[in-house]
Amino acid sequence: MKIRLKGARVLDPKNIDDFKDIIISDGKIEAIVDPDYKTDPYTQVSESPESNMRDTKSPFSTHDGNNIIEIDITGMVAVPGLIDLHVHLREPGYEYKETIETGLKAAAKGGFTAVCPMPNTSPVNDNSSITAFMVSRAKELQNSKFSSVQSISSDKLGVERLYSGVCKLFPVGAITKGLQGESLCEYSDMKKAGMVAISDDGRPVQNARVMRRAMEYAKGLGLPVISHCEDIDLARDGAMNEGVVATKLGIKGIPNASESTIVMRDIALAELTGASLHIAHVSCEESVDAIRNGKQRGVKVTAETAPHYFTLTDEAISRYDTNAKMNPPLRTERDRQAVIAGLVDGTIDTIATDHAPHSLLEKDVEFDRAAFGIVGLETSLGLSMKLVQDGRLSLDNLIEKMSKRPASILGINNDLKAGNPADITIIDLDAFWSVNPKTFLSKSRNTPFTGFSLKGEVYMTIVDGKIAYQRES
């Protein structure tokens, strides 16, 4: 069985930007062809109606006795599948917040064809058995029958067989055992089990000597090191950005320097070791400057930010809204502008979500006692599209930052070309929608974006040639 995606603008930055049809076969891209390209079965399209079925309400039609399914996506943009380098799926250990299943479904809805869960699960992903568990659970889900598509409106055509459950999972392993910052994990063994990078996200390595050794060792295995940059002592007891709003609210502050000093340290260590360093969730101006400087020096450093850092400031916390509490914290307008400038000039390579689901147990409490983190998978693209609509990034730039660069950091080629896995995100650029946490597929609802009106929505997410998500109408 083959699939032909018809009528869309196919956009793969530096590769294609044209109206093309994508033909998918056996989970891979078979060819990208002109709209009038005819394969043998297509010659029969109009001549033998008994072998062609069309459901007028659905984009699907079948041809050649069900051997080819056409999906009409006229008006949409098809791009290489989005990849999120930074999520928390909470399984194993915190299944009441999120599971691999709900997290990957939420990811597919957000247009992601692959996500990289951080290792701060319980137990920590610091050995190959946990890595293998996560990978196999994701594979099992991907091959299962169910789908995040909530109702397949009519299935006269048997398109059900096109659906799969979820997107792909590429686990990030711990830098140190138990995230204790002391001894290295068995990176090679974990890599064999499917680990793609290492990070002590959430409990960053404080000891520079340990970080140096981790970078050196990881370099030998070709693994990128993702650093959550935070000086724990400087940030101690802080619950939001140190500044006027915190002063007014009487909340203890987290200074920019608690992030930027470790960004500078890790760039120096990457220079020393030659390792590939990826700076996680950049939130402030000083960090952007340090990364820009590191790149100019030729250090192998890449960086990500998250939509909340270029969308909101600490003013969002004015009424103790725990859904605007995350780490690093929302900063000032000056920092927000610096993060946008970093995205524009390429200092910041990628947009990740730092999807951090928490239940009401952790969020419906006193502000200083509330957990850090917000969900982000289902709002990331819509919020990021704002940068395009505001003329700050071109659509090409955005797809680079949400798809191509994350792939290249992981050493994956995800070009839309024959032979590559059919991981494709189909976007409806003109769709207006409003953020409603009740519609989230994630188990958690902790978002500061409730009620935000956004333009640009995921229409369909295709993973290994199967539909992992399809918008309902």
Add this chain to the structure above:
Amino acid sequence: MRFEHKDLLDIESLSVKDINMILDTAEGMKEISNRPIKKVPTLRGKTIVLFFQEPSTRTKLSFDIAAKRLSADTISISSGSSSIVKGETLIDTAKNLESMNPDIIVIRHPSSGAAELISRRVKASVVNAGDGLHAHPTQALLDMMTVREKKGRIEGLNIAIIGDIAHSRVARSNIEGFTKMGATVTVSAPPTMIPKGVEKLGCKVASDIESCIENADVVMMLRIQKERQESILFPTEREYSMLFGLNTNRLKGAKRDVLVMHPGPMNRGVEINSDVADGEHSFILEQVTNGVALRMAVFYLVAGGIKSAD
């Protein structure tokens, strides 16, 4: 005229009119405490819960006496005896309190925003008796009451506040309150105790105590908490006292009729010397007296004011 607020959470949400109404009401209440029978029936049948999640002696006592002089029934819950130690969340505790139909909940809590969080979940009026580093509105109001009583006005006065501004809810509420009422507030402390952006609250920052006190009508000293030494805010109490302690000599820079105030409890010999604390300019005990009247006024107003007084 009616008090329009269900709760008293902070000074920020009060208008000048609201503040004047509270202070006027408090002045009227003051006389009750001087009667041989110190009780009026105004809040008879009302239930006031004193929900204190932080150690407190005088504030809790002051609220309790204020309630009883208005004939309300009071129930105290403190941290050691409450279900919080059994792992109940603040919101669950609040909802349970609510189920027993109290009219007013007075809350003190170590987390900033806790009073507001509770106020959103209960029908009872919530009076903030101090939340984290955020606000202590009744303290600021009783301070304004004391100043207005002694000076006849607040507008145009110079108010100096000296001490750990960063970790003081009293300072935040007083900066907002006195500024709102037209006074000029200047704060001073070692830079470790000055929070970032404090000028945005409307005050000035002086780098030394002398320039802070200069020409002041009111000098307000804040308690230096000994446990703060662990957060490395200052080297020793000795050095703090040398740099920022109030003594008779330093007070000479202020106006001749300066009021010296302190929210208590005092560390004699650290932020304030005994000669000043017990001297002619000290109105520290008047603050405590006014505290009862002020809290009576707050109870009366949030309970519905004139209506329930009938």
